[in-house]
Amino acid sequence: MLYKTRQVFAKRASEARSNCHIQQKCQIGQVFAKRAKHGDRKVRMGSMKGVIMETGRYGEYGGQYVPEILMNAIHELNQAYEHYKNDPEFNRELEDLLKNYAGRPSLLYYAEKMTKDLGGAKIYLKREDLNHTGSHKINNVLGQVLLAKKMGKTRVIAETGAGQHGVATATAAALMGMECEIFMGKEDTERQALNVYRMELLGSKVHPVTSGTQTLKDAVNEAFREWTSRCDDTFYVLGSVMGPHPFPMIVRDFQSVISKESRQQILEAEGKLPDAIVACVGGGSNAMGSFYEYIKDEGVQLIGCEAAGLGVDNPKNAATVANGSMGIFHGMKSLFCQNEYGQIAPVYSISAGLDYPGIGPEHAWLNEIGRASYVPVTDEEAVQAFEYLSRTEGIIPAIESAHAIAHVMKIAGKMDKDQIIIATVSGRGDKDVAAIARYRGVNLYE
Amino acid sequence: MNRIENAFKNGKVLIPFLTGGDPNVDVTYELIKVMAENGADMIELGIPFSDPVAEGPAVQEADLRALAAKTTTDSIFDMVERLRKEIDIPIVLLTYMNPIYVYGIKRFMEKCAQVGVDGVMVPDVPYEEKSELEIDCKENGVCLISMTSLTTKDRIGMISKEAEGYVYCISTIGALENVDKVKNDIADMAQLVNEATDVPVVVGFDGSNVSDAVAISEVPDGIVLENAIVNLVAQYGEDAISHVADFVKKLKTGMIR
Incomplete structure (x- = not known):
């Protein structure tokens, strides 16, 4: 040089x-x-x-x-987080919220019927669906809204895809007495109408986003715009391990409670570490949380399941690792579905929560160094898994989580009986029942 | 002397922004030509991006119209190359990091130099990330324009020290309720810039009112019309050329007077 x-x-x-x-x-x-x-x-x-x-x-x-206008807000957030993450009082309050409000630790459930039926590896399910608000999103949101409060902010904003992160943010805002506004693609407000009403019940204002593809990507755009125009009193509660630093780190840290617990739980139950961790990936927060404590355990395979929509070869998919390339968008350098000129591609998945054209930067890195692998799962496979888990174990998973279950169904039978898989059920499927019924041609409306 | 420095030699500088390819590249070509003929001192030309998060709905819609008309980075470069045979005012490209990164940063800056682009402005690349662009800009003689804002006043000095071409002060100045307050804010920003650098200061104005624009332009070295031209194109489409020419002429006359 x-x-x-x-x-x-x-x-x-x-x-x-x-x-x-x-x-x-x-x-x-x-x-x-x-x-x-x-x-x-x-x-x-x-x-x-x-x-x-x-x-x-x-x-x-x-x-x-990120735009210059946001740089002080980003630095302020980084400094506050670096301070509070080591603050015993902050950690005590957060632990208390996770235990007594969110209902942690979540169960690590041995899915015996599924194990027998698939005839291979022992399958455990990390039950994030049992958390208050019905998904893993509450883990991150309680951390961030508590941080917002410590920073003296009075208003929180958030983007949401399926509505799970929006509901969790609205919940934490209600609990901690913050004003709350949620940005959600108009298309998503229609396919997840119940969650919109939930957020309103919780006292939040929901803004349907009509720009662009009217889905998660555009909701993130609008939330960033809102933060740009008002960052003094407003904290942006980002829902996934994405966006500009420090968000991917903050969200990962708050979500890593999933793997902290599951590692201890599996050691208690089986006396050894699992062979594979399987989780669905949109931006990648539940997967990052499920993987994080195992990154150092090289014998544990980490597998992320991407939404392949109608198929990886069909234009209607959201499989970023399979089809994406390196780019810079939403504050981060990572992998994105895009065209030869760097225009972000409109993506598609039956699951509003995985319908995002990018992936968190740490996932892109884990993929590049070969520490984690990412596999595509189609709409049809996910719907079959949604129905299978409901029938077999009496657990109706979120359609997002069903992508992970679908991959378990593919690999468990090929593994030995003394091997162990932990799959994360990131959320519950009540919100998806009407949409799955429609997918199956049943004329059911909410 | 480079074209940007030259543009600031004769008083207040008027810089219209427009999205390239909205409604199509041929109309953009004509628009830039008539703006240059009617008093524009420099052009900020947007390469459309699918998700222009640093800009408002007017520019986002313009970008989406341009992309729907099959505008690409290459078709913008081709247009600039043709324009360079007709006009001599500086052209600064405004686009996001992804179109540049995916095109190849080195290839992008080489192409800028080849077709006669004078500068680039990338609103999602702050001071902390600019080293990624800096070297290829320098090697190709392309000015990397720095942006500053009122909400990050404490950073203006740091940013301005390394500024090239001009410093762009982002403002959210639309309808003017209190002209004096806005002017004071701009004067504050301009002073902070001037303490750190000799390069000129321009301010973004996102309204469409000529007299407001004239009033604002009294303070800094130049003014950027962030939305006015974009709005005229949205309203009149392919017939926008005469309306845009009139608007630019009226404003420039006001600024001189």
């Missing part, structure tokens, strides 16, 4: 430091200093095991690609 470029980085290191609020912790300064020293514009700090790096990078992925 040119000497001149090194000089540029060295200069920017000292300038970034002199402009930073907390000089000894100036991350920008550290990065530039390191780039200057190594003469490499791509130097990123941190370990190579999917652990958060100081600039919010996971390998090449991640970053903070």
Whole structure:
């Protein structure tokens, strides 16, 4: 690398430091200093095991690609989180909420009938569907809304796809006395009408988003716009392990309670670690939470199930790892479904929660280094799994979670009987019953 | 002397923004030509993006219309290349990081230099991420325009120190209820920029009222029409050319007077 470029980085290191609020912790300064020293514009700090790096990078992925207007809000959030995550009082309050309000720990349930029926690996289900509000989303939301409150914010906003994150945010806002507004694609407000009414019952205002494809991607756009125009009193409760740093890290940390519990639970039940963890992936929050504590356990396979809609070869799908390529969108460098000019593709899935053209940066990284693998599951396979789990175990899963169950149905029979799979049931399926009935040609309306 | 520096040599600079390819590339070509003839000192030309999150609904709709008309990054470059035979005012491209990244940052900046683009402005690349673009911009002589905002006043100095071409102050100035307050805010921002750099300061104006625009333009070195032209194109489509010419002429006359 040119000497001149090194000089540029060295200069920017000292300038970034002199402009930073907390000089000894100036991350920008550290990065530039390191780039200057190594003469490499791509130097990123941190370990190579999917652990958060100081600039919010996971390998090449991640970053903070947001408009200037939001930069102080992003830094403020980062500083507040770095402070409170080590604050005993904050952690005590959060633990109390998770235990006494959300109902944690969630069960690790041995699905004996399913195991026998599939005739292979022992199948355990991590029952996030049993949480208050019916999905894993509450784990992250309680953390973020508590953080918002500590930061002195009085209003929270959120995007939602299936409505699960919106309902969870509305719930936490009601509990903690915050004003709450939810952005939801108009198409999603129609296919998840019950959740819209739930959010309104909880005292939130729901904005149907009519721009673009009118789904999750556009809801994120609008939530960012809203945050841009009003960040003083407003906290953006992002629902997945995506967006600009520090969101992917914050959401992962709050969701990692899933794998913290399941690791302990499986060791108690079986005396050994599982062979595979299976979870569905849209942005990837339940999968990241389900994987995180096992990343260091190299014998544990981590499998994310993407929504393949009508099939990976059909244009109507949302399988980002299978069909996407590297890009920069919604604040992060990651994998996206897009065209040759970088226009974000309209994606499709029967599941509103997986209907997103990108994936969280840490997943893109785990995929790149081969630590996790990502497989496509079609609408039809997911619907069959939805019906199968209902019939076999008496558990109606969310159509999102049914994507994970569908993959378990494919692999369990090929595995040995002494092997173990843990699949995350990320949410309950009540919200999907009417849509699945319609998919099957039953004229049932909510 | 480069075209951007040159543009600021003769008083207040008028910079209309429009989305390339809305309603189609041929109309955009004509629009830029008539704006240059009627007093525009520089053009900010948007490469449409499917999800322009840093802009409002007017620009988003313009971008979607342009994409529906099959506008691509290459068709915009081709148009600029043709325009360069007709006009000599600077052209700054405004687009998001993804179209540049997917095109290839190096290839994109080389193409800019080849067709005669003077600068690029990327609203989702803040100071913290700009090193990714900087080197290829420098090597190709393309100005990387920096943006600042009122909500991040404390960062204006840091950003301005490294600014090239001009500093773009983002504002959410639409209908003017209190002209003096808005002018004071702009003066504050401009002062912070001027303390750190010699490059000129321009301010974004998102309204469509000529007298408001003239009033705002008294403070900074130039003014960017963020929505006015986009709105005229939305209203008149292919027939927008004469309306746009009139609007630019009226505004420029007001700014000189």
